[in-house]
Amino acid sequence: MASNHGNRYITNRPHMPMSERAKIFIPFDPLKGFKEALRQKEIEAEAIEKPSLSSDHMDKLDHVLSSIEIGSPIAVIYFQAGQLIRLEGIVEAIVQAMPDSLASAESAESDLLLDEDRAQPARRVSVVISGTRIPLDSIVDIEID
Numbered sequence: 023m024a025s026n027h028g029n030r031y032i033t034n035r036p037h038m039p040m041s042e043r044a045k046i047f048i049p050f051d052p053l054k055g056f057k058e059a060l061r062q063k064e065i066e067a068e069a070i071e072k073p074s075l076s077s078d079h080m081d082k083l084d085h086v087l088s089s090i091e092i093g094s095p096i097a098v099i100y101f102q103a104g105q106l107i108r109l110e111g112i113v114e115a116i117v118q119a120m121p122d123s124l125a126s127a128e129s130a131e132s133d134l135l136l137d138e139d140r141a142q143p144a145r146r147v148s149v150v151i152s153g154t155r156i157p158l159d160s161i162v163d164i165e166i167d
Contacts, residue, residue: 069104073162086164090116090149095167098151100160111152118147 051057075083090096090113097110147158 066104070106071104072101073106075162083161083164086166087149087158087161089166090164092116096151097165097167098149098156098161099163100156101162102160106162109151109154109156111154113149113151114153115150116147117150117155 092113092115094113095111096113097108099106099108101107148155149158149161150156
């Protein structure tokens, strides 16, 4: 039972230290992981298919890609995991990668594009912009500043 003597309350309970009182106000999440699962479902619902590009648009992209220089500012829209992502930054590198061995068929299929004229694996080309590696076949649009 508390009584009021002026502005001071007197109780039968011991005084709680401030460090312990702060714990009372920590947010409580009764459904751990629910917010993350809900957000994942929202992302899946918003997912889109990779846009198909017209041959004219692909020619335009090829022309722009051929004029890219390392160190130049660029804005790229690319497709990744069901979303179109816009990235602005500086071109750091143009990478042509080909696995050293084709031991794993799954790895080879995901890392290579086939050169239809020669039926041989072709190099997979990527652009590195501000630390992000973007495969050229994922690029939907490019703007050079």
